[in-house]
Amino acid sequence: MTESYRNYFGFQREPFRSDPDLKDILETEQIKGVCHRFDYALRLGAPALVTGEIGSGKSTALRYAAAKLHPAEYRYLWITAVSGSILEIYRLLLAELGMETASHSRATLVRRIKKEIIHLVSEKKMKVVLLIDEASLLRLEVFAELHTLCQFEQDSKAWLPLVLAGQGSLIDKLKYPGSRPLASRIVARAHLEGVDRTGMEAYLMHHLRLAGVETPFFDDTAVTAIHQGSGGLLRSANHLARGALIAAAQAKCTSVTAEHVRLAATEIF
Ligand SMILES: Nc1ncnc2c1ncn2[C@@H]1O[C@H](COP(=O)(O)OP(=O)(O)O)[C@@H](O)[C@H]1O
Ligand SMILES: [Mg+2]
Structure with missing residues (x-):
């Protein structure tokens, strides 16, 4: 057929492929809006959001914005949330960092992730960015803990900017009191409409x-x-x-x- x-x-x-190559992504006004906010968040070293309905182009826009980052200067860590648990996020992050993800306590996983990121930032002089797609699936405990991973508290010069992409329910989750430390630091939000x-x-x-x-x-x-x-x-x-x-x-x-x-x-x- x-x-x-x-x-x-x-x-x-085949036209209308579900996995367009980077060069085949149409640079819409929406995508430009995501790129501006993405760059702004990176400059400030702060979190940003990309929200929109299923199929509105969030993942494509994020992929497009991330691909513009110069690989000699930036290292982006892309995670797609599945079950939404904090342990899953830590394991995915370690895998993305090319590290072994076998069973360790939560505290050990965090320590190893932080150590590797500090290594990339201080010794390799890279700018590291954390991108979490399907972030609306994340459990509330993750929002309460993510900001500690990004080390906003101890260090006024934040070193791990974060971009979360997900459906509108992401906003509801960020309104919970436990998410407040993270939510209060968000500097930009792109909402993709049809x-x-x-x-x-x-x-x-x-x-x-x-x-x-x-x-x-x-x-x-x-x-x-x-x-x-x-x-x-x-x-x-x-x-x-x-x-x-x-x-x-x-x-x-x-x-x-x-x-x-x-x-x-x-x-x-
Ligand atoms: N800017 C674009 N240029 C070309 N195709 C696009 C673009 N944005 C979205 N698409 C198409 O729409 C589909 C759905 O986009 P996707 O980014 O997966 O949506 P979401 O992550 O919001 O569910 C993609 O698989 C792709 O085929
Ligand atoms: Mg998507």
Whole structure:
């Protein structure tokens, strides 16, 4: 099915991929907003937030901003929270630092992480940045403890800036009293909304170009239907756009209409 729609529209590769290469990321106003706040937080050595709904482009924006950091100057530690426990975070951090993560007490894990970060900062003269994706999954105890890892208290010149990305519930968790030491230090927040209709049109065209075509296959009704159906959220737009292309190819149509988008919508959530 995939092959035939690709041939039908003359795509050189799959459009609307879920894992765009860095060079294929569209530099939207939203992404620029994330980059500005990211740089600001790094300059101040303070925490920042990137929030938005599922599929709004948070991880992509974070990846884009992190990739701009010069590798000779910066070392970023990227963690994606899974279970959300503090031990998991410490183990993921150690793994990211290339260190052995076998069972140790919590205190030992923290000591080893701090030692390695101090080594990177003081001896290797690197600027270290901690990025936590899916931070809305973190348990409350993590928010209460993270700031000690970043050593805000003892050292006025903070040496571990932190960027947390997650859904809106991240804000609720940061409002708890235990999260206060961390929350009170946050200097910037980028909130990613769904794109508007013009942004959606540009986004769809961007992906068609990446697949090697210049023809705007989506007609106006299709753009509107994808925009409305996805709420401007890009992951959902990817699915609708791909599904609509497949439906149009099966019907041997040369352009994609709202009807094809509607057919695609019946197969996805
Ligand atoms: N700036 C962008 N350029 C190209 N594709 C993007 C961009 N932002 C998001 N996407 C697409 O949308 C999908 C969802 O984005 P993602 O960053 O995973 O969202 P989130 O982390 O908010 O759930 C990505 O897999 C990618 O295909
Ligand atoms: Mg994500």
